[in-house]
Amino acid sequence: MTKIGLAYVNGAVPGFEDFGNLPTDIVKENGLVNGNKASDELDALIIPGGTLIESNDIDMGLNKEIKKMARDGKPIIGICAGFQLLSNQIDIGRKSPVPIIKEGLGIIDVNFSPLITSDRVKAKVFKNSFLVENQNEDVDGFHTHTYGKVEGDAKPLFYSKVQRMNYGDTNEEGDYNIFSGACNDDGNVIGTMIHGILDENPILVENLKNQIDIKDMDEIYNRNLEVKKYLQSEVGINSGIKITENRKNDRPKYLMIGSNGSDSGKTFILTGLAGAIRKRGYKVALLKVGPDVRDIIPGLYLTKGKMEEFSSIKIGHLGWSDIESTIKKLNNSDYDIVLIEGVMSVFTGLLNEKVPFSAAEIAMSSKIPMILATGVNKGGIESAAVDIVAHTNMLNNLGVTVEAILLNKVYNENIFDTVVPYIKENTNVDNILKLPKLKSADMRGFIPEVEIRYELFTSHAMNLIEENLNIEEIIAMTSEVEFEKIYSFEEIKERVI
Template sequence: MTRIGLAYVSGAVPGFEDFGNLPTDIVKENGLINGNKASKELDALIIPGGTLIESNDINMGLNTEIKKMARDGKPIIGICAGFQLLSNQIDIGRKSPVPIVKEGLGIIDVNFSPLITSDRVKAKVFNNSFLVKNQTEDVNGFHTHTYGKVEGDAKPLFYSQVQRMNYGDTNKKGEYNIFSGACNDDGNVIGTMIHGILDENPILVENLKQQIDIQNLDDIYNRNNEVKKFLHREVGINSGIKVPPIKPNKKPKYLMIGSNGSDSGKTFILTGLAGAIRKRGYKVALLKVGPDVRDIIPGLYLTKGKMEDFASIKIGHLGWKDIESTIKILNNSDYDIVLIEGVMSVFTGLLNEKVPFSAAEIAMSSKIPMILATGVNKGGIESAAVDIVAHENMLNKLGVSVEAILLNKVYNEDIFDTVKPYIIENTNVEDVLKLPKLKSADMRGFIPEVEIRYELFTKYALDLIEENLDIDKIINMAREVEFEKIYSFDEIKRKVI
């Protein structure tokens, strides 16, 4: 009986992709399967992405089994953070004045350092492993990583063609300019930064099947279904939070988390809401306006949801899929709630002649309701209140329904109570919500763009959201929507004036 393991450890995102529907067994931190060593039980192992390096939660038990399987010539595929784990070392100090170096297992001879890409990609293939045999055309998939610069002497497998790096366009058209996959000398241990590599490239899946001599595909797929049921029974990983039976599918309802600027806490709010709504049995889709889908990964860590190919809503030339196609797909899906994270301010890009180019325009296109959030930590609660009122008034002119205003990082409840009536009196909003400032918010491992640990970030987000917000009331703010139109630049200018 063929067995393919899937690493299930804190910081991993094993629901992020289907891995060709091949994993048959869950492998936890101790490296055991039913009390036996994984190296004895498994024919192959898949290590998913996540924050495995930052979380430091793969202990010596699983490390030892990975090394043993590698020595025995068994296939191991590490994706994104799984690739980093297999490498020599990883510099995770993106915003640090000095490198912050973490050691890998040293199985694939490469090193990692900071480089951001979040593109759908095609990748050129180098024939250095069983996995790519007969793969004469480019492979498909997507990148979503912060520490993606790969350098070293390992045999290359993939070079990806990317549109943007570190938030800027590459200006290189059709060039394969990112080293995105490698293998060990024997070719049995594969690392790649390309997510979806087994879901979108059937030749690679067929090669893996042949390598481990799968005889009964029905058995593989049946046991894979049991693995997926296991994944979706728990919110997050090793949390002990069980998901009740899935509610009967209805047409999904939508809610956008918008803001008046960066650092407002959109990602934190979306993450907590995603986990809290999933705890109530709803199937939650998570989308991001624009290309940076890294922002929704903590939420997917809690929901065990897939990074769908429509997860990035296109604005201008940035992103994966346009809003019209996205809503058409979702309205025929089994999702119950769709949460959409905006980008920067809801008005960033609004007066750009590229249409649509802002979160406000995406909301306008389909009358998507919104929770409008603001952080109060920089200019104070009073300043945030004045600014958020102006934002709501303009959204109202544009025809966007703001269901609630949320003041985030509130440091003084008395001041909040003072400004709340001002917000209500000067907007069409009845619900003015607040989240308190977290005392631990300066901890490393907690802040996106510095060093995020999914298990830590998501726990704080889920706990704070559930302690301070009425989740059922927020669910009722979501609405069914249909795509209507993209407003032209001239139409937007007339509405703004």
Template sequence: MTKIGLAYINGSVPGFEDFGNLPTDIVKENGLVNGNKASDELDALIIPGGTLIESNDINMDLNREIKKMARDGKPIIGICAGFQLLSNQIDIGRKSPVPIVKDGLGLIDVNFSPLITSDRVKAKVYDNSFLVKNQTEDVTGFHTHTYGKVEGDAKPLFYSQVQRMNYGDTNKKGDYNIFSGACNDDENVIGTMIHGILDENPVLVDNIVEQIDIQDLDDIYNRNLEVKKYLESEVGIHTGIKVPAVKPMGKPKYLMIGSNGSDSGKTFILTGLAGALRKRGYKVALLKVGPDVRDIIPGLYLTKGKMEDYASVKIGHLGWADIESTVAKLNSSDYDIVLIEGVMSVFTGLLNEKVPFSAAEIAMSSNIPMILATGVNKGGIESAAIDIVAQANMLEKFGISVEGILLNKVYNDDIFDNVVPYIKNNTSVDRILKLPKLKSADMRGFIPEVEIRYELFTSHAMDLIENNLNIDEIINMAREVEFEKIYSFEEIKSRMI
């Protein structure tokens, strides 16, 4: 019986993609499969993406089994963080004055350093491994990483064509400018930064099937269904939180998490809500307005949800899928609730003549209700209250339903209580919510833009949300929606008067 392992370890995102529907067995930190060593039980191993290096949760037992499988010539495929794990070393010191170097397993002769990309990509293929045999066309998939600069002498497999790097356009249309995949000299240990590569390129799956001589593919797929059931049965990784069965809600209900600026905590709030809803049995879709889908990965870590091909909502030329097609796909899906994270302020980009170019315009297009959040840590609770009132009233002029106002990082309950009447008296919003300041938020591992440990970030986010917000009340804020129209630049300006 052929067995293909999938690493299920803290910091990994094993539900992020389907991996060609090939994994048949779960491999945990102890390196065992059904009580036996992975190197004895498995014919191949897939190591998913995540924060394996930042989380530092790969222990010696699993490392030893990975190395043994590599020496035995068995296929090992590492994706994103899985690729990093197989490399020589990784500099995770983005925004650090000095490199912060973590060692990999040294199975693929490359090193990693900071480089941000979050694109749907095509990638040129180099014939240096069984995996790409007969793959005569570009492969497709997506990037979403912070530490993605690959340099080294390993045999190349892929070079990706990207539109943006480090938040800026590349201005190199058609160039294959990112080294995005490599293999070892024996060509059996493979790493790539391209997520979805086994789901979108069937020739690669055929090559794996041939390489490990799978005789009964239906048996593989049936056992893969059991693996997926196992993944979906737990919130997060090794939390022990089981997902109950609930009756589907019918058409999905939508809720956007918007804000009056960056550093308001949108990602933290969305992550905690995603986990809390999944804990109650709901199937939760996560979307990001704009291109930076890295922000919704912590939520997907908890829900075990897929990074859908419409997860990045287009604004101007940035993103993956337009809001009209996204709503159409979601409304025919089996999701119960759709949480959408805005980008920067809800009004950032509003007066760009490329429409839509802001979270407000995306909400307007389909009457998506919103929780409007503000961080109070910079200007104080009073300033935040005054600012959020102005933002809420402007959203009302645009016809956007603000279902709740949330003050985040509240450091003084008495001051919060004193500003609530001001907010209620000067807006039409009845629900004024708060989240307390998280004392450990300055620790490394809490910053998505720099270094994030998913198990740490997500557990704190879910605990804070559940302990301070009424989840049933949040569910009641969500609404079914239909796409209506994209408002023109002139229509937008007229509503601002």
């Protein structure tokens, strides 16, 4: 019986993609499969993306099994962080004046350093491994990573065409190519930064099937269903938080997490809500306004959800899928609740002549209800209250329903209690919520766009949300939506100015 392992370790996102529906067995940090060594039990291994490098010191029993399988010539496919694990070293010091070096396993002769990309991509193929035999066209997939600059002497497999790097466009043609895949000298150990590589390129799946001589695909798919059932039985990885019920909505219901600026905690709030709602048995879709889908990955770590082709909502030329087609696809899906993370302030880009170009316009287009969040850590609770009132009333002028206002990082409950009547008297919002300032002394690994440890970030987010918010009340704020229209620049100006 052919067995294909899927690494299930802290910091991994094994539900992020389907991996060609091939994994048949779960492999944990101890490197065992059904009580036996993975190198003895498995015919191939897939190592998913995530924050394996930030989340682990990679001193896992699984590492010995990876090295043994590599020496034995068995196929190993590492994707994103899985690729980093197989490399020589990784510099995770993106905002550090000096490199912060993490050692890899040294199986593929490349090094990594900071480079942000989050594009849907096509990638040129170099035929240095069994995996890409007969792949005569470019492969498809997507990037979403922070440490994606690959350099080294390993045999190349893929070069991805990207349109944006480090928050800026590459050039007008969008044809900047970056090294995005390589293999060891024998070609059996493959690393790539391209997510969806096995889901979107059937020839690669066929090559892997032939390489390990799969005879009965029905058996593989049936065992894969059991793997997915296992993934969906738990919130997060090794958390012990079981999903004990299955609750269904007739149609998906939507809620946006917007804010009055960056550093308000949108990602933290969305992550905690995603885990808390998934725990209650709902299938949760997570979307991001704009291109930086890295922000929703911590939530997907908890829900074991997929990064969908519509997970990034286009604003201007940035992103993957326009809001009209996104709503249509979601309304015909089996998702129960859709949480959407805004970008910067809800009004950032509102007066750009390209439409839509802001989170407010996305909400306007389909009457998506919103929780409007503000961080109180910069100007104080009083300033945040004044600012959030102005934002709320402008959203009301634009036809967006603010279901709740959330003051985040509250450091003084007496001041919060004092500003609540002011907010209620000056808006039409009754639900004024708060989250306290985190008391954790060590915040390293808490910044999604710099360095993040998923198991640490997500556990704090989910715990804080569940301890301070009524999740059933939040669920009641969601509503069914239909796409209506994209408002023109002139229509927006009439409402704003």
